[in-house]
Amino acid sequence: MDYKEGAYKVRDLRLAGAGRKRIEWAESRMPVLMRLREQYAKEQPFKGYKIAGCLHVTKETAVLVETFAACGAEVAWSGCNPLSTNDEVAAALAEAGIEIYAWHGQNVEEFYWSIERTLDRPPHLTLDDGADLIFTVHHRHPHLAEHIIGGSEETTTGVHRLRAMAEDGKLLYPVYAVNDAETKWDFDNVYGTGQSTIDGILRASSVLLAGKNFVVAGYGHCGRGVAMRAKGMGANVIVTEVKPTAALKATLDGMRVMTMDEAAAIGDIFVTATGMKDVIRGRHFVKMKDGAIVCNTGHYDVELNLKELAGLSTDTRVVRPNNREYTLENGKRIYVLAEGRLVNLAAAEGHPSEVMDMSFANQFMAHLHLVRKHEAGETLAPQVIDLPEELDQEIARIKLETMGIRIDTLSEEQRAYATDYSAGT
Numbered sequence: 022m023d024y025k026e027g028a029y030k031v032r033d034l035r036l037a038g039a040g041r042k043r044i045e046w047a048e049s050r051m052p053v054l055m056r057l058r059e060q061y062a063k064e065q066p067f068k069g070y071k072i073a074g075c076l077h078v079t080k081e082t083a084v085l086v087e088t089f090a091a092c093g094a095e096v097a098w099s100g101c102n103p104l105s106t107n108d109e110v111a112a113a114l115a116e117a118g119i120e121i122y123a124w125h126g127q128n129v130e131e132f133y134w135s136i137e138r139t140l141d142r143p144p145h146l147t148l149d150d151g152a153d154l155i156f157t158v159h160h161r162h163p164h165l166a167e168h169i170i171g172g173s174e175e176t177t178t179g180v181h182r183l184r185a186m187a188e189d190g191k192l193l194y195p196v197y198a199v200n201d202a203e204t205k206w207d208f209d210n211v212y213g214t215g216q217s218t219i220d221g222i223l224r225a226s227s228v229l230l231a232g233k234n235f236v237v238a239g240y241g242h243c244g245r246g247v248a249m250r251a252k253g254m255g256a257n258v259i260v261t262e263v264k265p266t267a268a269l270k271a272t273l274d275g276m277r278v279m280t281m282d283e284a285a286a287i288g289d290i291f292v293t294a295t296g297m298k299d300v301i302r303g304r305h306f307v308k309m310k311d312g313a314i315v316c317n318t319g320h321y322d323v324e325l326n327l328k329e330l331a332g333l334s335t336d337t338r339v340v341r342p343n344n345r346e347y348t349l350e351n352g353k354r355i356y357v358l359a360e361g362r363l364v365n366l367a368a369a370e371g372h373p374s375e376v377m378d379m380s381f382a383n384q385f386m387a388h389l390h391l392v393r394k395h396e397a398g399e400t401l402a403p404q405v406i407d408l409p410e411e412l413d414q415e416i417a418r419i420k421l422e423t424m425g426i427r428i429d430t431l432s433e434e435q436r437a438y439a440t441d442y443s444a445g446t
Contacts, residue, residue: 022124027141029115032108032124040080040113044087047080050374052423053382053416058088066392068093073144075099075136075154076175077366078106078123081377083114085384090119097142099135101150102320103127104359105366133157140165146388147172149196151320152179159186159193166193171391171401173197173384177210177241178296178320180405187404195401197387199380203413204420206242209380213372215246217365218292218318219254225343225358225368226314228290231255236288238281239295240267243318247292248276259284261300281305291315292364293324303329306347306355316358318365325361343368382416383408 024030048055072089076082078100089096098114100106100123111123122135136157143165149155152174158165171194174180180200186192199205219230235256237248244260248271252258260276261284262268268278281301284291285308293300296319303326309315317324331337336348340356343364347355359367371377387408394401421428431439 040109065093210242211246221364221368298323302326
């Protein structure tokens with residue numbers, strides 16, 4: 022492990038060359054964020070501001086981090102999942118002078134130690150994926166909130182928890198819900214999660230999806246993306262849900278809908294995407310077929326109750342990278358991918374750069390909004406805030422331009438008609 026106090030702790034600095042190539046590849050696929058870097062590097066809007074970030078250390082995240090740095094920010098970073106850090110990318114960021122504490126395979130103590138290090142010098146802004154950094158500030162260092170202008174949150178689970186904090190009057194500073202921007206949840210969550218989850222399953226198992234009974238727990242944006250991709254590869258998709266409207270959408274999209282108790286006996290591959298704990302637990306594992314594959318693509322690993330699975334097992338072993346075999350007392354074998362953590366990041370590389378381009382453009386703009394409001398003397402209430410809808414449209418417009426796609430625009434007459442309540446048939 023390479024460690025320099027106050028600067029970095031990464032697996033091996035010698036991996037930096039390979040990490041730089043990964044970052045350069047991502048830059049070539051993230052034209053919106055690169056355009057923002059070019060636009061604001063001269064202006065240096067983040068000069069004098071420190072950003073503490075807790076987000077998956079992937080090649081795409083590195084592009085965001087270096088964009089902030091290029092625009093004047095001091096950045097301190099940690100990973101938001103013990104198994105999602107790419108050690109090559111972390112080394113490249115450390116070599117480039119970014120303060121970073123992240124390596125693949127952290128234990129819980131190391132995970133929170135890394136977050137703590139990003140707070141050693143108080144930040145002005147926080148950037149989260151799962152809200153662990155924000156929770157650390159609130160629970161361990163609430164005094165730091167006095168100096169924090171605001172923050173942002175990347176994922177559904179984090180936004181839900183922060184809204185609950187705000188409703189209870191416990192949130193200490195404003196947080197932009199980047200996850201709720203249309204150019205995030207309808208692209209990153211659907212197309213990014215869908216493709217990268219399948220990618221993780223295939224890397225960890227190399228199984229044929231065609232003809233398999235593929236069970237998706239949860240039919241939100243992430244679950245829908247996974248179901249679409251599995252269906253497209255020839256799987257027979259089964260959806261389990263607790264929300265009636267989501268279950269109805271899945272049904273009308275051509276998926277079979279049933280309870281997890283029913284699906285457990287017939288599924289070949291199981292993916293959880295709910296944000297809820299104990300979605301698959303002991304009573305489900307004992308019903309599963311011999312050879313069933315189980316994984317999670319929700320933010321936390323609690324969706325699979327692996328303690329109950331371990332209690333039902335007589336033996337366990339790793340049969341290939343990110344693939345652990347559990348032999349049950351009844352003789353059946355269950356294969357858990359990526360230790361129940363995010364299969365798309367632990368067993369693959371996370372979302373494709375092209376969709377993270379828009380999500381991270383939203384992150385950049387959220388923090389730019391916070392800085393500009395602060396410098397204008399505006400004080401935002403400690404609540405969860407949606408990004409302006411016009412920002413969504415601007416990011417989508419730039420993305421379309423980089424893809425060489427043109428769209429129509431409304432004429433002045435059409436704009437007037439859209440709000441003319443006197444117009445009839």
